[in-house]
Each structure stands twice: as structure tokens, then as C-alpha cells.
Amino acid sequence: MTPPDTLQFSYRALRAYPGRTALILLAMCIGVAAIILLTSLGEGARLYVISQFQGLGSNLLIVLPGRSETTGGAPPLLGTTPRDLTLDDAIALYRSPAIKEVAPIIVGAAPVAYGSLEREVTIMGSTPALLSARQLTLASGQSLPDTNPRVAAAVCLLGETVWKELFASRNALGEWVRIGQTRYRVIGVLAGKGQSLGMDMSDMVIIPVASARNLFNAPSLFRIIVTAQGQEQLAQARRDVETIIRQRHDGEDDITVIAQDSLIGTFDNILSALTWALGGIAAISLVVAGILIMNVMLVAVSQRKAEIGLLKALGAPTTQVLRLFLTEATLLASAGGFIGLLLGLGGVFALNQLLTDFSVQPPWWAVIASVVVTFLTGLLFGSIPARQAARLDPVAALSGR
Amino acid sequence: MSSDPFIRLREVCRNFQVGDETVHALDHVTLDIQAGNYISVMGPSGSGKSTLLNMLGLLDQTDAGSYQLAGRELTTLAEEARAQVRREKIGFIFQSFHLIPRLTAAENVELPLVLAGMPASERRAKVQQVLQGLGLQERADHRPAQLSGGQQQRVAIARATILQAPLLLADEPTGNLDSHSSADVIRILEELNAQGITLIVVTHDTNIGGRARRRIRMVDGKVVKDET
Numbered sequence: 183m184t185p186p187d188t189l190q191f192s193y194r195a196l197r198a199y200p201g202r203t204a205l206i207l208l209a210m211c212i213g214v215a216a217i218i219l220l221t222s223l224g225e226g227a228r229l230y231v232i233s234q235f236q237g238l239g240s241n242l243l244i245v246l247p248g249r250s251e252t253t254g255g256a257p258p259l260l261g262t263t264p265r266d267l268t269l270d271d272a273i274a275l276y277r278s279p280a281i282k283e284v285a286p287i288i289v290g291a292a293p294v295a296y297g298s299l300e301r302e303v304t305i306m307g308s309t310p311a312l313l314s315a316r317q318l319t320l321a322s323g324q325s326l327p328d329t330n331p332r333v334a335a336a337v338c339l340l341g342e343t344v345w346k347e348l349f350a351s352r353n354a355l356g357e358w359v360r361i362g363q364t365r366y367r368v369i370g371v372l373a374g375k376g377q378s379l380g381m382d383m384s385d386m387v388i389i390p391v392a393s394a395r396n397l398f399n400a401p402s403l404f405r406i407i408v409t410a411q412g413q414e415q416l417a418q419a420r421r422d423v424e425t426i427i428r429q430r431h432d433g434e435d436d437i438t439v440i441a442q443d444s445l446i447g448t449f450d451n452i453l454s455a456l457t458w459a460l461g462g463i464a465a466i467s468l469v470v471a472g473i474l475i476m477n478v479m480l481v482a483v484s485q486r487k488a489e490i491g492l493l494k495a496l497g498a499p500t501t502q503v504l505r506l507f508l509t510e511a512t513l514l515a516s517a518g519g520f521i522g523l524l525l526g527l528g529g530v531f532a533l534n535q536l537l538t539d540f541s542v543q544p545p546w547w548a549v550i551a552s553v554v555v556t557f558l559t560g561l562l563f564g565s566i567p568a569r570q571a572a573r574l575d576p577v578a579a580l581s582g583r
Numbered sequence: 584m585s586s587d588p589f590i591r592l593r594e595v596c597r598n599f600q601v602g603d604e605t606v607h608a609l610d611h612v613t614l615d616i617q618a619g620n621y622i623s624v625m626g627p628s629g630s631g632k633s634t635l636l637n638m639l640g641l642l643d644q645t646d647a648g649s650y651q652l653a654g655r656e657l658t659t660l661a662e663e664a665r666a667q668v669r670r671e672k673i674g675f676i677f678q679s680f681h682l683i684p685r686l687t688a689a690e691n692v693e694l695p696l697v698l699a700g701m702p703a704s705e706r707r708a709k710v711q712q713v714l715q716g717l718g719l720q721e722r723a724d725h726r727p728a729q730l731s732g733g734q735q736q737r738v739a740i741a742r743a744t745i746l747q748a749p750l751l752l753a754d755e756p757t758g759n760l761d762s763h764s765s766a767d768v769i770r771i772l773e774e775l776n777a778q779g780i781t782l783i784v785v786t787h788d789t790n791i792g793g794r795a796r797r798r799i800r801m802v803d804g805k806v807v808k809d810e811t
Contacts, residue, residue, distance in 0.1 A: 183700055187703075191697070194686065195685070197685070198684075198685035488681060492683070494642070495640065496669070496670065497666050497667065497670020497673075498666060499663045499667075500662055500663070500666070502698065576643075577637050580642070
């Protein structure tokens with residue numbers, strides 16, 4: 183029997199039992215569509231997070247107080263709390279030639295009032311370097327004064343949301359708002375940037391770092407964002423940050439420096455694992471579909487015993503009977519997989535129409551894997567019924583026993 | 584013996600285990616059958632006549648003895664070689680026709696050619712010719728369910744003879760047919776025999792069995808009567 187004839191014969195057999203065929207196609211199809219959709223969501227999440235990080239700029243180091251790595255050895259007898267990062271620490275970093283800008287940050291919350299309107303808003307104390315480091319742009323007005331960061335000034339920049347709520351989108355430049363007990367003059371309004379790493383950059387007010395220190399009565403910094411001169415100087419900048427702070431902190435390594443690409447790498451790993459896990463969960467449905475194929479094929483074999491007996495009587499060798507039933511199973515699985523692939527890609531397309539700022543796309547490996555896996559599923563789960571068919575005793579099979 | 588027999592059975596045994604009991608379906612059967620003969624095998628149910636036919640058609644194994652077809656020992660052949668002998672040398676006709684319901688009459692007849700790997704272009708003409716010979720050309724595109732019993736059996740005969748197998752084995756070929764169709768089918772089988780095919784018919788029907796040139800009667804797995 184030639185391969186085209188085998189294919190034709192199997193195809194006709196599948197056509198002869200439309201209900202059964204449709205059932206298996208549906209099962210395979212759901213399995214593959216689930217794999218495509220779930221991995222697409224995972225991949226979409228991964229790409230989304232990476233793009234969010236890249237929105238931060240690529241030459242950044244984030245300096246946090248305290249050591250995040252655990253060190254070996256016994257814990258100190260006397261508890262040592264990490265030294266705080268101070269504004270002077272931040273200013274000292276400018277000594278490094280590899281560092282371009284330093285943005286010290288103090289974060290807190292305070293009521294902001296204009297006229298009769300008042301609301302609790304996140305206040306960020308920093309320097310003009312913050313705007314370039316976080317790639318914030320001004321919709322109107324000017325940035326914070328680029329003077330000595332130790333000097334407080336009663337000026338502020340409003341985030342877009344705060345401006346809209348307090349000023350109902352009217353001109354705010356030159357107006358005075360009250361933050362806590364102090365009045366600040368609005369000198370600029372930020373262009374909307376939206377969410378960045380879970381922090382709504384449009385729903386905050388930026389004031390000079392020294393003013394924030396006074397406002398919150400706290401000398402320590404939340405963190406420092408360091409911008410290196412370039413990508414190549416990032417490693418040097420990191421070493422300089424560590425050296426300078428160690429010198430200032432009596433030889434203690436009590437800060438953590440995070441490079442943005444290592445952050446991306448971590449999230450990339452986590453979200454890739456998530457995508458694989460989602461794919462794995464969806465793959466279970468393929469296994470279930472495979473078992474369904476096996477069951478339905480076993481029923482088919484017992485229903486078509488007489489036909490199998492006849493084929494043997496007509497001189498079909500055992501291997502030919504095996505091939506016929508394997509072809510049926512793989513044909514079913516592959517067709518179901520193909521329809522599922524189309525359905526999954528259709529679902530991805532529909533999701534992309536619904537979600538505007540979140541792009542869903544199937545990872546290439548999921549597309550290839552789902553096609554290969556469906557084929558193998560057919561082959562694997564079809565082999566048991568096919569072998570059973572091939573082994574049937576022709577005399578018993580012909581009499582339907 | 585004038586020439587080597589076409590079929591040569593020597594002391595062939597076939598046993599089945601039924602519960603604790605061993606049933607001797609074929610009990611040291613020795614037979615010589617000349618090419619072109621027309622043989623009926625009769626006997627009560629369970630006498631082993633169907634087992635004999637299945638064994639001759641290589642659908643069933645032997646437990647002991649020797650079976651030679653056209654001078655070739657078949658009991659020692661492997662499964663693939665047995666399938667080839669079935670395909671090339673033996674045609675089967677069954678009581679219940681055994682047509683594949685989803686295929687048309689023509690496609691059922693074509694099946695042995697497909698299994699033999701013949702190209703589709705050559706198959707069509709051959710099927711057409713065989714169907715025409717049996718007066719079935721009008722029914723070529725009908726499915727078995729749309730055919731009468733007699734027509735279905737004629738399709739089965741067409742299928743059994745399309746590869747010009749020299750041995751035709753018929754197991755109760757008229758068992759499911761009315762008397763008119765039965766006569767029709769027997770006439771066709773006898774015509775085929777007249778053309779040189781060796782015909783072996785297993786039947787309950789003494790009228791049909793009596794027409795054969797050589798009549799074998801079996802009881803309890805043994806040949807008890809063999810008349811010519």
C-alpha cells in the first residue's frame with residue numbers, strides 16, 4: 183500500500199465517523215489553543231516588564247541603603263543596623279569620573295492643597311538629575327533649580343494627575359500650593375508618563391531634595407539613582423560607588439547597588455519561567471486529549487474488528503494494519519493541532535485588539551512545540567490501539583469476536 | 584497420482600483450548616487437491632470445516648503437520664510472507680460478504696489492488712473490467728448498504744478474484760442469500776472454476792455441496808468421507 187493510499191484510506195475512515203472525529207479534533211484543538219494563548223500571555227507579560235525597565239534608561243545604577251546579600255559566617259554579636267544613605271553621600275559620588283549624574287531621592291507622603299482642594303500625594307524630593315534619569319519630561323514650565331542640592335527652595339513640579347485635580351487643567355505655573363505646612367511655587371508640570379515600575383509618576387509632586395528633608399524631618403535618603411557616563415562606564419561607576427560609600431561609612435559595605443540590566447535579567451528569568459509553566463499547564467490538556475485519542479481509537483479498533491480481519495484476509499501485513507491506524511491517529515492529532523493553532527493565533531489577535539498597552543504574542547517555541555507535540559501525541563497514543571489492531575487474530579476478527 | 588497436487592496437506596492438526604478441554608478442530612488431516620478442482624466441504628457445526636478453510640487460507644495456524652501450496656511449504660512462513668501468499672494466491676468469500684460499508688462497490692473491489700501497491704491509474708480500468716464481467720457496472724458507485732445481498736456477494740467475488748488468485752475459498756457463500764441469489768452466486772463461482780480457479784466451498788446446503796466434483800465430509804476434525 184503506497185503512502186498516499188494509506189493516507190486516503192485513513193482519511194476516509196475518519197470521515198466515516200464524524201462525531202467521534204469531531205470530538206477528538208475539539209480536544210486537541212482546545213489543548214493547542216490553550217498552549218498558544220497562555221504562553222502568549224506569559225510572553226506578553228515578559229515583554230511588557232522589560233519595556234518598562236527599558237523606560238528607565240540604560241545607564242542606571244540604583245543605590246539602596248543596607249546590604250541585601252547574605253554573607254556567610256556568624257551573625258555579629260552586637261546588632262549593627264546599616265548606616266543610612268545621606269545627601270552628602272550622594273554628593274560625594276560626583277567625585278567619580280565615570281558618573282554623569284546623581285539623583286538622591288527622598289520619598290514620603292504629605293497633603294497638598296490648592297485653594298479649597300487638598301489631597302494626600304506622594305512627594306519625591308530630588309534634584310534635576312531625576313528627570314533625566316527617569317526620562318521624565320515637562321509639559322510646561324521649567325525643571326528644579328540646578329543649584330547646590332543642600333539648599334532648600336520652595337518650588338515644586340506637579341505630576342499630570344495632581345495638576346489636573348488641583349487646577350482642573352488650568353495654568354498652574356507661578357501659583358502657590360501648600361505642601362504640609364509650607365507653601366511652594368509651581369514652576370513646572372510633568373508630561374504624563376503613567377505607571378513606571380508600579381509607581382505612578384503622574385500622581386506625585388517633586389520638590390528639591392533639601393526641601394523634602396525638611397518636610398519629612400528625615401536626614402536619610404530613600405535611594406540614589408546614579409547615571410553612568412555611558413554603558414561602558416557602568417561597571418566602573420559601580421565600583422566607584424562602592425568605594426566612595428565604603429570610605430564614607432568607615433569601611434563598611436552597607437549598601438546595595440543594583441544595575442538595571444541585572445534587574446531586567448532577573449525579571450526576564452522569572453517571567454520566562456512563568457511562561458514555561460503556563461505552557462506546561464496547557465500541555466496537560468494535550469496529554470488529556472492524547473488519552474482521549476487512545477480511548478476513541480481503542481473503541482474504533484473493537485468496532486472495526488471485521489474490517490481489520492478482512493484487510494488481513496486480503497493480504498494486508500501486520501505492519502500495514504499498524505500503519506493505517508497510526509496514520510489515523512496522527513492525522514487526527516495533527517488536524518486538531520492545526521485548527522487549535524489557528525484558533526490560538528485568532529485568540530491572540532483578538533486579545534491584542536482588546537488590550538491596547540499590553541502586547542500579547544506567542545513565543546516561537548510554543549508554536550513549534552505545539553505542532554510537534556500534537557504530532558507526537560497522535561503517534562504515541564495511537565500506537566497502543568494500532569498495535570492492538572495489528573495483533574488481532576484474523577479468524578476471530580472476521581467473526582467479530 | 585498423475586501430477587503434484589496444488590494443495591498437499593499431511594497430518595495437519597489444529598487444537599483449541601475450550602475451558603479444560605482440548606478440541607481437535609483438525610485431527611491429522613491429510614488431503615491432496617489438484618489444481619482447478621471444485622470441492623465442497625460439508626459436515627455438522629464444529630466439525631472443523633471452517634477451520635480447514637481458514638487454515639488453507641492462512642488465516643489460521645497449524646499446530647502440527649505440513650501444508651504445501653503449489654509445492655511450497657507454508658507452515659514455516661513468517662507473518663509477512665503469509666500475508667503475501669494470501670494477497671497473491673488466495674481469494675476469500677464470506678457468508679456475511681465483509682464489504683467495508685464506507686467504501687463504494689468499486690472501492691471495495693479495488694482494495695486488494697491498493698494493498699498490493701498498484702498505481703491508481705492502472706487500478707481503475709481493472710476494477711471497471713471485473714465489475715463489468717459480473718454485471719455490476721451500474722452499481723460501481725453504490726455503497727454496500729444500497730446493494731442487495733446477491734449484489735454484495737458479487738462485489739465480494741469481484742474483490743476475491745481481481746488479482747487472479749488461483750485458489751478461491753468460500754465459507755458458506757450463500758448462507759445469507761435467498762434461493763435466486765444463491766443460484767446466481769453458485770453459477771458465477773462455477774464459471775470461475777471452469778476458467779481454472781481451484782474452488783473450495785464450505786456449506787451446510789446439500790444441494791450446493793452436491794454440485795461439487797469432489798465432496799468432502801468432516802466430523803470431529805477428521806475427513807470421514809471423500810467422494811468424487
